[in-house]
Amino acid sequence: MQQQEEKALGKQSFLFGRGVYVGGMASVAGKLESEGPLGAYFDITSGDDMFGGKTWEEAESNMQLSAAKAAIDDAGLKADDIRYMAGGDLLGQLIATTFGVEKLAIPLMGLYGACSTMGEALLAGAVLVDGGYAKHTLTITSSHFAGAEKQFRFPLAYGNQRPMAATWTVTGSGAVVLSDERKKYRVRLYGATMGRVIDYGVKDSMNMGACMAPAACDTIYQHLKDFSRKPEDYDRIVTGDLGVVGKEILIALLQEKGYDITKQHMDCGIEIYDASTQKTDAGGSGCGCSAVTLTGYLLKKISEGALKRVLFVPTGALLSTVSFNEGNSVPGIAHAIVLEHCGD
Amino acid sequence: MQQQEEKALGKQSFLFGRGVYVGGMASVAGKLESEGPLGAYFDITSGDDMFGGKTWEEAESNMQLSAAKAAIDDAGLKADDIRYMAGGDLLGQLIATTFGVEKLAIPLMGLYGACSTMGEALLAGAVLVDGGYAKHTLTITSSHFAGAEKQFRFPLAYGNQRPMAATWTVTGSGAVVLSDERKKYRVRLYGATMGRVIDYGVKDSMNMGACMAPAACDTIYQHLKDFSRKPEDYDRIVTGDLGVVGKEILIALLQEKGYDITKQHMDCGIEIYDASTQKTDAGGSGCGCSAVTLTGYLLKKISEGALKRVLFVPTGALLSTVSFNEGNSVPGIAHAIVLEHCGD
Numbered sequence: 172m173q174q175q176e177e178k179a180l181g182k183q184s185f186l187f188g189r190g191v192y193v194g195g196m197a198s199v200a201g202k203l204e205s206e207g208p209l210g211a212y213f214d215i216t217s218g219d220d221m222f223g224g225k226t227w228e229e230a231e232s233n234m235q236l237s238a239a240k241a242a243i244d245d246a247g248l249k250a251d252d253i254r255y256m257a258g259g260d261l262l263g264q265l266i267a268t269t270f271g272v273e274k275l276a277i278p279l280m281g282l283y284g285a286c287s288t289m290g291e292a293l294l295a296g297a298v299l300v301d302g303g304y305a306k307h308t309l310t311i312t313s314s315h316f317a318g319a320e321k322q323f324r325f326p327l328a329y330g331n332q333r334p335m336a337a338t339w340t341v342t343g344s345g346a347v348v349l350s351d352e353r354k355k356y357r358v359r360l361y362g363a364t365m366g367r368v369i370d371y372g373v374k375d376s377m378n379m380g381a382c383m384a385p386a387a388c389d390t391i392y393q394h395l396k397d398f399s400r401k402p403e404d405y406d407r408i409v410t411g412d413l414g415v416v417g418k419e420i421l422i423a424l425l426q427e428k429g430y431d432i433t434k435q436h437m438d439c440g441i442e443i444y445d446a447s448t449q450k451t452d453a454g455g456s457g458c459g460c461s462a463v464t465l466t467g468y469l470l471k472k473i474s475e476g477a478l479k480r481v482l483f484v485p486t487g488a489l490l491s492t493v494s495f496n497e498g499n500s501v502p503g504i505a506h507a508i509v510l511e512h513c514g515d
Numbered sequence: 516m517q518q519q520e521e522k523a524l525g526k527q528s529f530l531f532g533r534g535v536y537v538g539g540m541a542s543v544a545g546k547l548e549s550e551g552p553l554g555a556y557f558d559i560t561s562g563d564d565m566f567g568g569k570t571w572e573e574a575e576s577n578m579q580l581s582a583a584k585a586a587i588d589d590a591g592l593k594a595d596d597i598r599y600m601a602g603g604d605l606l607g608q609l610i611a612t613t614f615g616v617e618k619l620a621i622p623l624m625g626l627y628g629a630c631s632t633m634g635e636a637l638l639a640g641a642v643l644v645d646g647g648y649a650k651h652t653l654t655i656t657s658s659h660f661a662g663a664e665k666q667f668r669f670p671l672a673y674g675n676q677r678p679m680a681a682t683w684t685v686t687g688s689g690a691v692v693l694s695d696e697r698k699k700y701r702v703r704l705y706g707a708t709m710g711r712v713i714d715y716g717v718k719d720s721m722n723m724g725a726c727m728a729p730a731a732c733d734t735i736y737q738h739l740k741d742f743s744r745k746p747e748d749y750d751r752i753v754t755g756d757l758g759v760v761g762k763e764i765l766i767a768l769l770q771e772k773g774y775d776i777t778k779q780h781m782d783c784g785i786e787i788y789d790a791s792t793q794k795t796d797a798g799g800s801g802c803g804c805s806a807v808t809l810t811g812y813l814l815k816k817i818s819e820g821a822l823k824r825v826l827f828v829p830t831g832a833l834l835s836t837v838s839f840n841e842g843n844s845v846p847g848i849a850h851a852i853v854l855e856h857c858g859d
Contacts, residue, residue, distance in 0.1 A: 278710055280639065282625060285608065303521045304529040368616065368623055489609070499610075
């Protein structure tokens with residue numbers, strides 16, 4: 172009864188052999204994000220970060236529901252056509268997701284990968300399609316600045332000072348419908364590399380770029396090995412939210428391992444805000460950061476053919492207030508997805 | 516390029532068509548659990564619920580690491596042979612899992628499904644094997660009484676009174692290695708039903724059985740429909756941690772839908788403690804409850820042939836202190852896995 176791992180590649184990677192395509196997408200973003208450099212790309216924006224909710228958490232749930240509905244609509248489908256969804260968020264016990272998507276009544280695989288969640292969701296959703304378990308899946312994540320500050324840092328009213336290495340949690344949600352056939356978008360998911368928990372012992376929760384860069388390095392390095400590729404094989408290698416501090420560390424760490432990604436590297440956290448005018452310190456962060464950059468900007472550029480092949484590597488800092496207050500380090504994780512222009 | 520959903524079944528289910536087998540397993544349990552009716556079945560027990568840790572959270576991480584190592588060893592494998600792991604826990608941002616398994620350096624799919632996590636992990640781990648992405652995966656979860664009380668309820672030193680409907684979080688961790696060929700155990704994963712978030716509006720976090728029973732009902736009902744089966748087709752239909760209150764509700768709800776599972780139903784939360792002597796109110800709960808009952812007891816009985824076909828349906832209550840304190844309801848979720856004796 173022995174089976175073959177016919178889709179496995181190298182040590183941590185696999186191929187979506189039969190074809191997984193982006194069927195629909197949507198990005199929902201808050202006020203600050205809509206005023207930033209990518210603002211014009213987002214599908215749904217709001218001048219009020221409450222998004223019609225009574226609490227920050229409800230606001231985030233509302234964003235997820237909007238993103239989910241818009242992505243399903245964009246794919247020309249109904250909620251009933253989506254067999255499974257894979258998603259999560261930053262909040263304890265994933266309450267933004269739970270309360271956000273329960274109205275859709277789609278079976279849910281709840282995921283937690285901190286800010287790497289969009290990568291984890293794409294990976295899980297694509298496996299379900301590629302493996303023949305579903306025709307359409309929905310992948311989703313979100314974050315909210317105020318909800319994340321409340322969960323991880325200080326009450327907003329306290330007005331604490333932030334060190335320069337701190338990042339600014341993006342208020343936004345991104346959703347992608349994955350399908351087994353190509354429709355309106357020319358984007359194919361080609362393969363993935365699942366990341367390990369990497370812990371360099373960094374204990375500064377206000378410098379999450381430094382916590383996550385080693386994980387990004389580990390996953391990108393292993394990905395290039397597993398796929399026998401070089402950085403030049405990608406138009407962009409896109410990390411989630413390393414910010415300016417983490418970006419430098421990542422590039423240096425990969426140089427030590429013999430890879431120079433200077434030309435290909437792009438970090439969603441750096442792109443999403445204008446550091447000179449928006450006072451967002453080292454850049455954007457949160458699950459929503461890479462999710463809205465992916466769904467608002469990257470996937471559209473890939474579909475148009477402006478980008479032919481992109482390695483999307485959202486990065487997560489695995490901490491809680493409990494682990495942090497107990498003096499633990501902040502380990503990181505990163506998952507990589509190969510996105511390709513297709514179908515010309 | 517259209518593909519077939521050749522493994523999909525009905526509305527929410529799928530088959531593991533090529534064969535996924537239990538390659539190894541391990542159960543780690545705390546003092547109270549080791550003194551209960553299933554105590555003799557657990558592989559590793561400790562008279563000290565700190566499990567060598569300095570904090571409750573570290574204790575839980577240590578349990579996960581022990582369970583993971585023992586399951587991998589039981590399968591005759593090394594950590595390096597396990598391509599991916601899928602797991603999670605109850606704590607905010609999954610810190611028990613993150614810090615527990617990082618030493619193994621196995622790529623991690625972090626999952627959150629509250630106390631349904633063992634079902635979600637088996638589902639994800641089995642899809643990765645069945646789909647041809649991995650030869651071996653590790654699925655794992657845990658919970659710790661003291662860590663959960665701290666996270667969700669009151670400081671232990673406060674000595675609050677507990678209503679009779681309250682459940683007692685199990686201190687334990689269960690791990691299962693899934694493989695693409697049958698070795699020492701005669702247990703096959705035949706299929707699964709992924710559950711939806713079900714919210715009946717119950718707001719009593721001290722009566723989680725009532726919160727979860729509707730989700731268990733929804734998943735079991737859909738499972739029987741999707742597989743065209745009757746309760747009699749199973750030797751046991753096993754829920755995770757409904758307790759005595761939730762059990763009654765589940766049986767009544769399914770009777771309304773035309774299914775009587777009275778003879779087949781077993782609840783891990785009811786089995787794990789002796790209610791008359793252990794003062795555990797309505798029964799056990801927590802991710803560890805179904806995980807140790809599965810790995811300590813059920814899988815062994817299935818392998819022996821004492822049970823031929825079991826529907827394993829761990830149940831999760833999707834709440835956080837934030838959502839609860841904001842006056843939200845406690846939705847539930849349940850995932851079902853078909854476990855069969857095989858290979859005579």
